[in-house]
Amino acid sequence: MPNKKSNKFFESTHDSRQSFSLPIALTPKKTLLIGAGAVAWQKFKVLQDSQWEVCVWAREICDKRFVPYFAESNCTESSLRGNLLPFCHTERSEVSKSRDSKINSESMNQEQIDKSHKFTQSQQITNNSKVAKMDSSLSMKAQNDEFVVDCHDSANAKSRNDESNKNANSTNHATFHLITLDSTTDLQLLKPFEIIIDASGDAQLGAFLHSVRKECGFLLNVVDTPNLCDFYFGSIVRRENVSVMVSTNGASPILSQVLRDKISAILPKALGVLSHRLKNLRQIALPKDKKAKDSIAKECQNTLGKVLIIGCGPGDFELLTLKALESFALLDIALVDNLIGAEITAHIKGLGVECVNVGKRKSEASFTQEQINELMLHHAKNGKVVGRLKGGDPVIFGRVWEEASFLHAHNIEVEYISGITSSLCGALYSGVAPTLRGISSGALIVSAHLRESVFHTQWLEWLKDSPYTIIVLMARSFAERIKDEALAQGISENLPAAFISHISLPSQKSIIGTLGELPQMAQSCENPSILILGKAVEESLNMPFMGKRIVLDSIKKNPPTSPH
Template sequence: MPSTLPILLKDQKVLLIGGGNVALQKAEVLADNEIKFRVISQEINSAIEKLTDKLIQKEFKLKDIGEEYIIIDATGNPKVTKKLLKYKKKHQILLNVVDQPKYCDFYFMALTKNRPLQIAVSSNGASPTAAKYFRDQCEAMIPEDITAYLVQKQKERDHGLICIQDTIKELKFKSSKVYLVGCGIGDPELLTLKAYKIIQNVDVVLYDHLISNDIMALVPKHTLKVFVGKQKGYHSKSQDEINALILHYASQGKKIARLKSGDPFVFGRGAEELMVLTQQHIDTEVIPGISSSISAPLMGNIPVTARGYASGFTVVSAHLRGNRINLDWIDLLAKENHTVVVLMGLSRIKEIVDEAIKLGISSHKPCAVISNASRPDQKILTTTIEHLQRDAEDMPRPAIIVFGDVVTFKTQLTGVENEQIAASF
């Protein structure tokens, strides 16, 4: 391969010879990079006419070369190439003969977007496809707001404010990205396609005990996996410590996925993490997930709404910051045609039942507990408020509690199934 030296030329004067599809490709590159050029050709593609108004429709002659010192031969005509090679012996020009590397003084590189920070990739003419592939890889690394950042850095440079260490630190934060990924209720087949792709392609994964083993099995072996706990009754990372960990890896320019059970914004503290990351100007994307508040009842054939059973539903958490209990929603249990789904309430069943009885809620109100929804060890319990504390004693976490007539839908469904079985005999 010949030795090359990539350089940037200012105030280019370019002559493009040819008007077909090959010439169009070169014209598009020149136009995309805001480089002015002339075109000479007997026939000119109408798409080229939209890219420049400097068009001469005629057969090319050497005398047509004006002040241009960069000439692109996109004709595919050996006679034109021969004339240009002869002309180059006596004139200082840079010649590019498309698809003829041996005659080229320069190659067209695969360029990222035209902005203050631009990356050019060249295969020295060997494989434009390879150059474009790695161009796209480089493009993906450049932050979208890089233009504004470089404008600010130019202002600092103009005032003599240059600190390489600070700039490197800033760029690492800018090149990092954090994904708050909703992982649903545990079954990996219930992940969104986007969540799956992110899990497969980040540098670091932060997870807790609510993320199933099956989903963790999707994380590539080379990915750094950091357990952050958050399990009730065990010493684990506080939310502040988790935030600090995310920032730590972001400061290294890593791509990070914080895996969240269910949906990040349904009692998942995703909003808190998003706020911290936004305050630090870190690129963050929230990936929706299937919330257990809706999908866990579904796994037990309990609809949160159904005609004749419930026309609306409420999702609440029985757990507040500082291990405090939330019982402000208990009065909703008295509402007719309404479903109440309680997250993080299994350990608070005694207080829930006591408060319900205190407020005069019927002890016969149907309720259900769904544990480990969608997982191999899924368990479903249907009972009433009167027997909830006793019946749910051995139900494992994670679990949700459902209150409302929709719980009886499961019983009605079972009755229909039994009738169908009996009718088949």
């Protein structure tokens, strides 16, 4: 900060030229924040999180979140201290009535408003005067012609600050004054401050502060008034010691917030832990040789990568979850299964994301699970955000355990995004209710084969006189064996069954028949498909359905006409 008697900061009038953000980090400055409304609260939290020495002046409390800070009854001997300035008592003029004077009825009740008004209308307090307490939550303190409330942070915020101050060498400072400012204010009150932030919403106060900033030697920010600002607030993402700021030079705070949120979603949580470790390493000895610096750079790059395991539903673009859709824009590369809908893949490619098909199909050359794991690890280690896109929901036979545990073992951050499973969507869209009162008390979701396409029969025992509906994934190519094994176990060949293929797509087809007809039914549909077995299949035939439906003669009930 320059000598306050110098006006070098103001020799060039920034109002007449284009200004640009300078990417610098300032050491804490003595800062005055004017206002105690919702906007002022946002600025206060930024200053507090940055551990800056801040003094808050307000004519009245307009946001209830400030009340504990101004309330002496919540104070004990405090480390939150600063220079306490004389109370400036001026008449309230019409021009000094501001946005902060318009009390938000949702932020404060009438009792708090009355108390706030009593504060600002009190006569100047003299030495050793006795101050009557207004109530247990708001009170005044007189000391050497001062009207000051110096108090602790609220419990939650104090706990957060205690955590953030563990490695700090200095204590956070904050003081709170109820005071009226206008053009009659003594400039001596303003000169101790290096930065002033006017969040009062009073246009004439902002203009006054702008006119005296050279004389007083402070930098000024008038909220939402770029032409009166010497600097702008950016939107900040924090990961412990790491802070990333986005600024639009005052052009659009909303744009900077949107960009901040996107950056926040991309940055891994492990970045904060890494920053602490590198800070400790730097304090021991600065890396000097190129090998040591390259090693640190590689570790940083490895930490930046992460993998999003995303469930993409049964195929229809409109059945994507909102979180899945938003996550696509964060990806550098997407590893895509065969079950991902073509429209979804086209959308991702349209975002500029590299797409690699790693889908596995029976009897076709494809990526092994080990190869997929290594591919995810390779890209994540290179600092990329990797999307592992899976049909349905990852936790339903999606090998999510194999992939997530492998990545975790290699210290790669993993995020899950659930999707709509084809097993339940297929049942609903085909007009089958797997849980049907008096018919089926539950649903079991199984796979027709184990690893490496090994057929297994353990689930078949649940078909005999079962109170459940069985939904079988990857069953079409095993239709003949399912029938034979089930009949060998004494299960009735007349057990109702349904194959549903191309679930949720315009080409969806449902074929309703019986266990004994599974091979013929399988030949009439295509992959991907699901198989539903149980009495609920037949009992649900009067439900509406989507796509095309074929009911074989073995099922006696007359199905309704599709409304689609």
